[in-house]
Amino acid sequence: MKAAVANTFDSILKIEDIAKPKIEPHQILVKIHACGVCHTDLHACHGDWPVKPTLPLIPGHEGVGEVVEVGSAVTHIKNGDRVGIPWLYSACGHCEYCLSGRESLCLSQENAGYSVNGGYAEYCAAHADYVVKVPEGLNYVDAAPLFCAGVTTYKALKVSEAKPGDWVAIFGIGGLGHLAVQYAIAMGLRVVAVDTGNAKRELAMSLGAEYYLDFKTDDIVADIISKTSGVHASVCTAVSKVGFRQSYDVVRRGGKCVLVGLPPEDMPLPIFNTVLNGVSVVGSIVGTRKDLEECLEFVARGKVKAIIEEKKLEDINEIFADMEKGEITGRIVVSI
Incomplete structure (x- = not known):
């Protein structure tokens, strides 16, 4: 063969x-x-x-x-x-x-x-x-x-425990992220998409995202918090340290930051804020x-x-x- x-x-x-x-x-x-x-x-x-x-x-x-x-x-x-x-x-x-x-x-x-x-x-x-x-x-x-890509993003959204009507931020609108946006919409969630470039903007909005933010030009954390009061959950498919930190910082009190991508660097976790705000940081694998x-x-x-x-x-x-x-x-x- x-x-x-x-x-x-x-x-x-x-x-x-x-x-x-x-x-x-x-x-x-x-x-x-x-x-x-x-x-x-x-x-x-x-x-x-x-x-x-x-x-x-x-x-x-x-x-x-x-x-x-x-x-x-x-x-x-x-x-x-x-x-x-x-x-x-x-x-x-x-x-x-x-x-x-x-x-x-x-x-x-x-x-x-x-x-x-x-x-x-x-x-x-x-x-x-x-x-x-x-x-x-x-x-x-x-x-x-x-x-792989489908079940990975679907499972990450299940792990997030976001409910219909909740806000979820998807970091990275690529091979995984473009599926995550669609699964989130199908599950009744409201989506903020984060990536860079007009092509990704058009893609994310065409798939049902309510907001798109460009990490090269927008103030990601401030803008997401102003639009949503902080998301109930974030799903990070990106592979950058900055993306992972932003996916943590946009989560409201009691929310979840779900990590999917595998960046080469470590991400420092702010323990004080994690405890004080009751934020969960979890990994999700396939x-x-x-x-x-x-x-x-x-x-x-x-x-x-x-x-x-x-x-x-x-x-x-x-x-x-x-x-x-x-x-x-x-x-x-x-x-x-």
């Missing part, structure tokens, strides 16, 4: 012809039709994070396709089913996190395209218990980004299978739609180069 393979860190991926995966009794084999490209894939291929993937590696954790082979122990999935293989490739199923509905915190989890081979290939083996079915009427290309089903349902009902540019797997190194330069709007999906 054809696959994009990382053989060494910080080098280009090679399109190789390798053996099709053989499945175990608990697995299924998925014929991949499309796979989203996430910044995490770039980090994996560069070995940027403390826990590094084992090479050679096939990246990709937004792979969607058709089931073509089912393991002998699998009873709930059949050939022909349309499924996606998310970042949470598998978990142990019996630790305190798995048993309490927080499986994305499982210390024994495997991650698609990181600790196990992912979806940058014609075929991918998957743990049958952790794939999620693609709703009828939703095509593979539109579905792919939801298996989502569970249930979260993913819910986020897909919003899209299937036409409430949310990722902005997608479709390319071919052979374009992956050019895609990574554009990603490093910050030249991608929305999400890239490779067809396979």
Whole structure:
């Protein structure tokens, strides 16, 4: 089968012809039709994070396709089913996190395209218990980004505990943020969007944001507080220290600052104000299978739609180069 393979860190991926995966009794084999490209894939291929993937590696954790082979122990999935293989490739199923509905915190989890081979290939083996079915009427290309970007932003908004009518500030209107705005609107929230440039302004306002602020020209904290009296929650998808601090400073008393992006710097936390104002600062990492089903349902009902540019797997190194330069709007999906 054809696959994009990382053989060494910080080098280009090679399109190789390798053996099709053989499945175990608990697995299924998925014929991949499309796979989203996430910044995490770039980090994996560069070995940027403390826990590094084992090479050679096939990246990709937004792979969607058709089931073509089912393991002998699998009873709930059949050939022909349309499924996606998310970042949470598998978990142990019996630790305190798995048993309490927080499986994305499982210390024994495997991650698609990181600790196990992912979806940058014609075929991918998957743990049958952790794939999620693609709703009828939703095509593979539109579905792919939801298996990471979609569920990540949807879960962050759930974590924020903002209620219909509450104000939420979304920092960064990119591949994650443009979905966060849409999920927030679909959930009945009022949105302030923060990014820079007229293109992002037009995008955010077209998606339903009530206000857009440019971090290069506006006084973000003062302006948001004057317009909203402080937001009930903020979701920071940006990767800058300044953005993270601003996302904290705009939250009203008793609100939540939800951190999603992974900046290289640390963010100092003002302990006195945090305690005095009863502000919660929380991290949110992807989502569970249930979260993913819910986020897909919003899209299937036409409430949310990722902005997608479709390319071919052979374009992956050019895609990574554009990603490093910050030249991608929305999400890239490779067809396979």
